[in-house]
Amino acid sequence: MIKKILWAGIAILGAYALGGIALNRGESINSIWLVTASVCTYLIGFRFYAKFIAAKVMALNDQRATPAERLRDGHDFEPTNKWIVFGHHFAAIAGPGPLVGPTLAAQFGFLPGTIWIILGAVIGGCVQDFVILFGSMRRDGKSLGQMAREEIGKIGGFTALLTVLLIMIILLAVVALVVVNALKGSPWGTFTIAATMPIAVFMGLYLRYWRPGKVLEVSVIGFFLVMFSIVAGEWVAQSASWAPWFTLGGIALAWCVIIYGFFASALPVWLLLAPRDYLSTFVKLGVVLMLGVGILFVRPEMEMPALTRFVDGTGPIFAGKVFPFCFITIACGAISGFHSLISSGTTPKMIAKEWHAWPVGYGSMALESFVAIMAMIAACVLTPGVYFAVNSPAGIVGATPEAAVATISSWGFPVDAATMAGLAADVGEESLFYRTGGAPSLALGMAHIFAHSGGGRALLGFWYHFAIMFEALFILTIIDAGTRVGRFMLQDLLGHFHKKLGQTGWMPGVIGASAAVVLAWGYFLIQGVRDPLGGINSLWPLFGIANQLLAAIALCVATTILIKMHRARYMWITCTPLAWLVVVCFTAGWQKIFSPIPRLGFLAQADQLQAALDAGKVAASQIAATQAQIFNNRLDAAVCAIFLILVTTILIDSIRLWYRILTGAEEAKVVESPFVLSQLRPEEI
């Protein structure tokens, strides 16, 4: 009885908080409303919806031995404590996406993004992660691609593989752009990030030769060295002789990241990638915890209104109306296709008991969604004028600080050049204008919360650069790990044409494939840096569409699994988010390709530039750059179209199969591994 009252209380509190957020207009609200609404909704979703799915739909059974028990090898397959797997899975799915996406979507106001993060996760993202984890767990830990091939067919498998390769190229370009925009003209930030490289190499050597096996020990040393590099970064920024070396423009930084990506993906993993990955994972968990505690401690007011005028599609950060663009801008945090790769990767091989998939699959995603809520809060505690001044490109607001503040103030978000200059001085930066990409404004918000938790304004600069370091640390890890994986995929493909090219130990093949992958994402990165609209306007929606389409593929696989398990009456569980994603992605994709508004539609922008070129309105010095812009817009349109075609293919293939099974034209064959009685004793986990 007490439990029922408790759950009823949580439900009422959550509904009250959600209602308070949605109906409040005209005055600022406290961030604690968002925390209460989200936490209560996650708890209700976890306790009732996820438990219903686990018990009635999946029929989880602790008597059934999991792959971790049956195939136990002490390496990949190992029954592990459920909270350890929970943390492991959370650390694997939480990247820059849930931080950057909500920060960018805050241009619509905090309400649309917040509602989407909470409901999208509870009904979509958590369900996707949970069902795919379950499917993989019942199939000896098979990957999404393998499951797509076996459950849907060869076309499905190939489509999934191709989509993953393409999404990775766009992902690497867009996250690299976030780093480049954060470090542009910032000697403090650039020095700190550059210093993480020798620190990681030191950690790699320490771990291999001096204290083998002491990962936690070397991570603690690495953490203190990184903290010291943040302090030293300020000295570098203030030094007349050192600062110019670390003050780089966008193109120079982009080339640095490209060259770094090439070498990092070809170097031995133990030397740079692995030690930095250990460090970034520990820092990530620590910062998420710190941010949560900081928000509860400070309870900041939300300065951003619930809705801004930019819901009409005229936003300065990216073009497009709140529907569909809010829902593709926030992918990770609400629903992210990339998670299905993790849920069908290492995690299913560590689950000791089937019911552990409930907190691990559903619960970890709910926690990541909460990270997205914290990012939304961090972005919205800034005054809107400052938020737009930091995030708007010069091509929209004007090329001088005076022009920018005049434009932004005319939108009804007052800001002045003196405030921006004071803020830049507080965080040790030359300027905070035109820092598109989301990372700097997120860092400002985080610094605001951390500084109010302790240290005050004097530590604002340290916390700002700490937040930038935190974001850049795991973005660089994504870049070198992603380039490496892209290289493996390419070599695998090339191996079919020439055997030697497929050998991962053959140096010319390694160098050639690494260069090809780096140049592929590097091309989009340079395109983003040169884009007068800030790059984010074109690349982030492409990334969002690709990521959500991958989620659509995962939900097709999940629905097929449910139908084959004779659970067709529950297929609405996966079909509801699938239908939503298809509508959102196809609307966004169509608009990005065919919208007649040049800022929104790739082809319209290409046509506008072409018309200017044909009319002789482009200065001679700008002709080559304009031609490149025209080509890039057409290329982006083609990439977007390819994504839509790939997903249409797998969708048609899936619906055809569902129809045949449901009408009895084809037998529903479950390809689960056989039932084996679990012998695992509680003390073993």
Added chain:
Amino acid sequence: MSTLRRIGQTIIGLLRELGDENAYRRHLQAHGRPHSPEEWRKFHEHRLARKYKNAKCC
């Protein structure tokens, strides 16, 4: 007190799992070998090669 200890042990366990220290301990147990720098290097190379076959999440 025992609850706090259990939470502490779980956190340390999580950090050791994330840092591959648990996997190394299991590897030594499974093969009945003592720790040595050479053993760690072999284990670590093998583990990392598999770990970084997958992309990091966004």
